[in-house]
Amino acid sequence: MTQSQRQRERQWRERKEQQNAHGKIKSFDQLAEEAGKTETENR
DSSP: OOOOOHHHHHHHHHHHHHHHHHHHOHHHHHHHHHHHHOTTTTO
16 A cells, blocks of 8 residues: 555654754753853853
């Protein structure tokens, strides 16, 4: 059974959107916690 072009494109787009090649992006707060600093200490 073959798939319609629209269905194939939709499935491809869904797979593409689910990828996260560089890993999850951390928020500024998370980065500051890892560094052991608060926002006021960075200034």
